[in-house]
Amino acid sequence: MGIYLDTIEQLIAGVEAAGLEVMVIYHRDFDIQQKNDNSPLTEADMAAHHALLALLEHETPGVPVLSEESGEIPFATRRCWSRYWLVDPLDGTREFIAGNGEFTLNLALVEEGVPVFGIVHAPALPGGAVTWWGQVGQGAFRREGDGAGKGEGKHEQPIRVRVLPDPDREPWQVVGSRRNGRAAFDVFCQALPAHTTQTIGSSLKFCLIAEGQADLYPRLAPTSEWDTAAAQAIVTAAGGQVLEAETLQPLRCNRKESLLNPDFIACGQRDARWEVALAKALEADPDSR
Numbered sequence: 001m002g003i004y005l006d007t008i009e010q011l012i013a014g015v016e017a018a019g020l021e022v023m024v025i026y027h028r029d030f031d032i033q034q035k036n037d038n039s040p041l042t043e044a045d046m047a048a049h050h051a052l053l054a055l056l057e058h059e060t061p062g063v064p065v066l067s068e069e070s071g072e073i074p075f076a077t078r079r080c081w082s083r084y085w086l087v088d089p090l091d092g093t094r095e096f097i098a099g100n101g102e103f104t105l106n107l108a109l110v111e112e113g114v115p116v117f118g119i120v121h122a123p124a125l126p127g128g129a130v131t132w133w134g135q136v137g138q139g140a141f142r143r144e145g146d147g148a149g150k151g152e153g154k155h156e157q158p159i160r161v162r163v164l165p166d167p168d169r170e171p172w173q174v175v176g177s178r179r180n181g182r183a184a185f186d187v188f189c190q191a192l193p194a195h196t197t198q199t200i201g202s203s204l205k206f207c208l209i210a211e212g213q214a215d216l217y218p219r220l221a222p223t224s225e226w227d228t229a230a231a232q233a234i235v236t237a238a239g240g241q242v243l244e245a246e247t248l249q250p251l252r253c254n255r256k257e258s259l260l261n262p263d264f265i266a267c268g269q270r271d272a273r274w275e276v277a278l279a280k281a282l283e284a285d286p287d288s289r
């Protein structure tokens with residue numbers, strides 16, 4: 001079913017506007033609270049949450065919305081949703097607090113458990129704001145600018161994953177979290193052919209794969225469905241895949257009571273050499289993961 005182009009333009013404009021609200025808070029002092037799971041929550045998470053909920057209600061009235069900052073919605077209710085919005089208003093809250101710019105606003109449309117459309121907006125990158133978006137089967141795109149004229153003027157570029165290079169000629173590029181799952185990431189990398197690594201916060205890791213700047217993102221540490229759905233749609237639309245680590249089947253949403261994802265790997269292309277490395281990392285002592 002997906003979503004029409006004119007609605008996509010309105011949604012991107014709305015996400016950029018929410019990004020501008022977030023940036024106002026980023027540049028001033030802000031409150032930080034602790035959530036029940038001990039993760040931090042800032043004023044910016046809530047400002048983006050409210051802005052994105054209002055946007056979705058306006059653009060697609062009647063389509064249910066699940067946001068990281070919504071109250072819990074029982075599985076008995078959600079399992080009846082054939083189509084819904086899954087929102088992470090501010091992914092990389094710890095990076096937002098650290099002030100390193102590696103945070104994103106995330107909007108995914110999920111149909112029958114499959115993320116089919118996604119927007120990831122990074123308002124605070126060193127070169128200025130960037131938005132990635134993609135619709136499965138119709139391509140993925142990258143545009144620069146914050147929606148208010150800053151950094152604008154460059155055309156939207158179609159993006160595509162890159163062909164996995166011969167590592168003897170060009171090392172594979174592997175991306176990982178700054179903070180989570182470092183030990184398992186290292187076990188995985190040790191079993192790979194020639195490669196370089198980069199750590200970066202939030203769903204930006206997937207966007208690097210979608211635009212062919214990275215080849216692999218192994219995630220052998222917890223995430224929730226809102227952390228991955230928008231970026232999975234973009235990676236898939238760009239020709240890549242996001243696969244459960246154990247089964248190498250595409251990651252799916254809304255299949256169970258818990259919203260936690262299994263371990264997964266995002267890739268531009270499958271290759272037996274990294275699949276062996278992944279199996280080794282999964283076999284490693286769980287305490288080191």
Ligand SMILES: Nc1ncnc2c1ncn2[C@@H]1O[C@H](COP(=O)(O)O)[C@@H](OP(=O)(O)O)[C@H]1O
Binds near residue numbers: 068090180203223
């Ligand atoms: N123990 C845990 N359980 C569930 N999700 C976790 C987690 N530790 C980290 N995360 C998720 O990892 C995200 C950060 O990813 P990364 O480490 O790649 O930057 C967080 O996003 P939020 O900032 O939206 O909370 C959070 O959802």
Ligand SMILES: [Mg+2]
Binds near residue numbers: 088090091092226227
């Ligand atoms: Mg998140």
